[in-house]
Amino acid sequence: MKLGKLLGMAACVSMVAGSLYAGTSKMDFAKVYEKECQGCHGPIHQGGVGSDLRPKALKKKNAQMLADTILNGKPGTAMPEWKHMFSKDDAAGMVDWLMHWKNTVELRLDLDEVKKTWKKLADRKALLKKYPHATDVKSVMDIVFATERDASLVDFIDGTTGKVLSRHKAGFAVHVTVTNKRMPRYAYSISRSGRLTMFDLAAPGQPAVASVQVGQESRGLAVSPDGKYVMAGNYNPGGAVLCDAMTLEPLKVYQTAGVIDPDGNIVPSRVASIADTPYGPYFAFALKDGGHVYIVDYSKPDFPIVGDIPNIGKILHDAFLNEGKEIGRYYMIASQGSDVMGIVDFKTKRLAAKVYTGPGTKPHPGQGSSWYNEKYGQLNATVSMNVGNVVIWDMNWDVVANVPTAGGGLFIGTSKDTPYLWADCVLGGPDNYNKVYLINKDTLETDRIIEVGKKKGKLIDAHTGKVLQTWDATQYQTVKGKEYDSKIAKEKLVTYTAKKGPKVKKPVQPRLLHAEPANHGKWVFISEWTTGRIGIYDAKTGKFIKYIYNLTTPTFTYSVEHRQHIPGA
Numbered sequence: 001m002k003l004g005k006l007l008g009m010a011a012c013v014s015m016v017a018g019s020l021y022a023g024t025s026k027m028d029f030a031k032v033y034e035k036e037c038q039g040c041h042g043p044i045h046q047g048g049v050g051s052d053l054r055p056k057a058l059k060k061k062n063a064q065m066l067a068d069t070i071l072n073g074k075p076g077t078a079m080p081e082w083k084h085m086f087s088k089d090d091a092a093g094m095v096d097w098l099m100h101w102k103n104t105v106e107l108r109l110d111l112d113e114v115k116k117t118w119k120k121l122a123d124r125k126a127l128l129k130k131y132p133h134a135t136d137v138k139s140v141m142d143i144v145f146a147t148e149r150d151a152s153l154v155d156f157i158d159g160t161t162g163k164v165l166s167r168h169k170a171g172f173a174v175h176v177t178v179t180n181k182r183m184p185r186y187a188y189s190i191s192r193s194g195r196l197t198m199f200d201l202a203a204p205g206q207p208a209v210a211s212v213q214v215g216q217e218s219r220g221l222a223v224s225p226d227g228k229y230v231m232a233g234n235y236n237p238g239g240a241v242l243c244d245a246m247t248l249e250p251l252k253v254y255q256t257a258g259v260i261d262p263d264g265n266i267v268p269s270r271v272a273s274i275a276d277t278p279y280g281p282y283f284a285f286a287l288k289d290g291g292h293v294y295i296v297d298y299s300k301p302d303f304p305i306v307g308d309i310p311n312i313g314k315i316l317h318d319a320f321l322n323e324g325k326e327i328g329r330y331y332m333i334a335s336q337g338s339d340v341m342g343i344v345d346f347k348t349k350r351l352a353a354k355v356y357t358g359p360g361t362k363p364h365p366g367q368g369s370s371w372y373n374e375k376y377g378q379l380n381a382t383v384s385m386n387v388g389n390v391v392i393w394d395m396n397w398d399v400v401a402n403v404p405t406a407g408g409g410l411f412i413g414t415s416k417d418t419p420y421l422w423a424d425c426v427l428g429g430p431d432n433y434n435k436v437y438l439i440n441k442d443t444l445e446t447d448r449i450i451e452v453g454k455k456k457g458k459l460i461d462a463h464t465g466k467v468l469q470t471w472d473a474t475q476y477q478t479v480k481g482k483e484y485d486s487k488i489a490k491e492k493l494v495t496y497t498a499k500k501g502p503k504v505k506k507p508v509q510p511r512l513l514h515a516e517p518a519n520h521g522k523w524v525f526i527s528e529w530t531t532g533r534i535g536i537y538d539a540k541t542g543k544f545i546k547y548i549y550n551l552t553t554p555t556f557t558y559s560v561e562h563r564q565h566i567p568g569a
Contacts, residue, residue: 025093027086032094035172040078042270043217043236045101046289047315050079058099066098067091078362078385078408078427107216107237109253114241117213118249122489124210127203128185136165140185140201141561144518144525145177146534147189151552153494154189154197156206159518159525159559162536162548166205167481169492171195175219177558178569180245182227184560188245190214190221196232196241198248201560207489210248214241220274222283222568229298231283233271240271240285242296242303252303259290262314262338273319275568277328279346282306284331286316293333293344307349313338320368321568322395324378328567332380336362341382343397353397362386366411366514367569369421371441376400379441383409383423388432390423392444401444406432411514414441415562417521418539420448426513426529434510436526437462438542448542452528452535454507459542471544473510477501478532479550500549507531516557527554 033041040050047053058066070091073081086094134140137158144159154170154177157163171191180186185202194215199206220233223245230245238256243249256269269289276283281299286292291314295307313335322330330352331344339361345352357363365382373379379400381392388405390412407428414421420438427433438448446462452473459469481495511529517539518525526535534548534557563569 025089027090029094029097053098055099063095066095108257109237109239109255111253114250119211121491122207122209127200131203134202135204143201143560145558146554147174147556148551149173149553149555164496167494167496168208170197176221178221178223179560180223180227181225181564188230190218190232192217194218207486208491212248212250219272222274222276224276224298225278231274233274233285235270238268238270256287259287262291262311272317275319275331277321277346278567279328282346286333288316295349309344309351312342313340318365320365323370324372334363334365355393355397357391364410367413369412369414371414381412381421383412385427403439405437406435413515415517422515424513426511430509434512436512452510457544469543475504475507475531477504514556516559517562518559520561525557529553
């Protein structure tokens with residue numbers, strides 16, 4: 001059966017199931033769940049960041065309390081309140097639908113079917129010949145990628161000026177972007193809807209040159225250091241897809257439809273983190289529900305799995321690699337159901353250690369942080385989704401510091417050019433998710449706090465409480481762009497204007513996330529999810545510089561130059 005037909009059948013079955021329990025609500029529960037809920041709770045409701053929502057797990061729960069949780073959220077977790085889009089009747093209907101939901105279709109990866117979705121969007125070789133050097137910037141190293149989640153866009157920005165160069169429709173909820181470190185003119189994005197897209201950063205407007213539908217719902221993405229292969233990870237159908245990095249032609253699929261989980265059960269597993277490493281010709285990918293990490297050797301015929309590291313923990317999510325000595329040897333993977341960072345050793349292909357992040361925590365390092373400290377040597381850090389705490393450990397796998405923050409976060413980042421770790425509090429609730437903590441990499445203490453209010457931003461000395469800088473944080477209505485056809489590639493683009501819209505009459509609390517070093521170490525980009533803008537800050541001082549406006553729910557950013565130096569990123 002064709003992938004498109006199979007995915008269509010799954011959607012059809014879900015919609016039919018949804019209509020049976022609509023009650024007096026008009027909400028399409030299956031559609032809303034797919035768009036808003038499955039990222040945390042899973043495509044087959046099995047849980048992950050969020051709780052298991054299968055009927056068996058909900059059987060003894062109180063329906064009214066579950067409906068209240070939908071409306072009002074759950075403090076100390078990633079569950080936000082939804083009363084802005086759910087009525088009481090909608091919430092009750094959603095609970096009823098969840099309690100009676102049936103998983104009637106199991107999707108499986110099939111290489112032949114994935115190949116049928118492979119599309120050439122532009123002539124890569126012709127573009128390379130016509131534009132041997134970057135046309136819109138001095139160097140492709142100047143470019144920063146940004147994702148506009150709810151607009152399904154990948155943006156390319158001149159990271160030295162903040163100018164938006166182009167905006168590309170690239171699938172629902174574009175999740176991650178990466179670059180080809182061997183040939184950095186080529187970039188890749190993966191959307192939550194399973195679309196893998198390849199771009200040429202040197203050609204005018206950074207055109208898409210190829211795409212392939214690797215699944216129904218996807219997350220992870222990595223490119224081999226030799227520039228030959230790109231691997232994407234799926235939540236549904238579970239597994240990973242290996243493609244040619246110069247064409248996106250699918251080469252192999254890795255099924256995870258039946259794996260053994262930490263409790264000894266045979267279960268389907270989503271694939272979460274994927275990372276390459278300079279340490280060897282390897283990809284690592286994490287089986288979210290299986291608790292395993294697989295290591296693939298892409299230098300061998302048929303790209304075999306040469307390592308299977310089990311029993312790391314429950315609910316594996318994102319990961320990062322060590323810097324410093326033996327750079328990229330250790331793949332540090334978050335186990336959100338077991339309160340640990342599992343340390344996978346590429347050399348021995350075994351689990352080297354488990355770093356415990358604290359009872360009940362859900363570590364989520366995002367891009368992670370690894371840096372050298374005079375006292376402790378090489379250090380590594382993660383934030384936690386549900387606790388305001390940065391956990392820092394050394395290469396003996398001992399925790400050397402816990403640094404409190406205002407609330408749960410998703411990302412912690414740094415670079416050689418900034419004295420700080422930049423940790424967000426994006427899951428800390430409205431009172432705290434407008435803050436980013438700047439933690440001194442030498443003292444391991446918070447030095448400064450960026451706090452953006454509804455009208456004014458502040459840079460605060462964390463030791464004295466003194467306000468070091470204020471700036472105008474007035475919110476403006478987003479000026480939306482118009483779709484148009486690319487003249488170079490078979491793709492849809494969206495126009496951009498730097499002109500501000502009218503002032504927002506009822507400003508919202510800014511929600512800050514994902515600090516990304518840019519401009520060759522001079523700047524740090526911080527996305528503001530709720531206000532539709534990206535803030536630019538001085539990397540050495542934390543002082544505000546300016547905003548990039550007119551974006552829709554900006555989330556992930558990626559600096560080509562910065563990531564060249566980060567293993568597995």
